[in-house]
Amino acid sequence: EWFLQGHFPGNPVMPGVLQVEALAQTGGILAINAMPEGQYDTYFLKIDNCKFKQKVVPGDTMILKLEMTAPIRRGICEMHGSVYVGGKVATEADLVAQ
Template identity: 45%
Template sequence: MELEIGQIMEILPHRQPFLLIDAVEELEPGKRAVARKCVSYNEPYFGGHFPGEPVMPGVLIVEALAQTGAVAILSMEENCGKTAYFAEINRARFKKKVVPGDVLTLTTEIIRQKGPIGIGSATASVRGEVVCTAELTFAIGSKEE
């Protein structure tokens, strides 16, 4: 299953400039998602990170991975309209810089879930080379909580 930006916005509450995925290329609801982020020189953070040497901040790569996982978990019928909140980030490793012109492939697989708490194994890559890995813990909640 593939999703375009409008369909992603029906699942995620994020909006520009903080919606960090452009398309979902593969989706297995509740199990796995693979998304794409086209990194443009026009991203607002490049003005200050870093002048003369633009590098995508690692925390935003992790956030893009989390949003990819959120699409996987929130696309389940029982989670429709809910929000996936960060609960924990473990073992985040950054292996290469991400710069303007790169296309990030973001893969998050839900490896455990018990009630509203789950864990995703996440990998970001550019042209087949891993740039970031992390284990992401999320909590599913409604907007009223």
């Protein structure tokens, strides 16, 4: 992938920002599925407690898991997400979407 060429030359690593983006997009799907029919716009509002626990490298398969951590109130959806590689948590974060 083009984004691995400069991150890092000779030692490619999946950029953390792209892992967070994957969590945010998956969280958007979770939020949409929890909303009343017809409300399809979601916006990523906040990320907290983001931790990168191990490198994600070419050839790894990322499994993303998200769960809502609070009931949706006023359209705000709070979630906890994790990226798993080889059955271990590689990245985790708390996310908020609307």
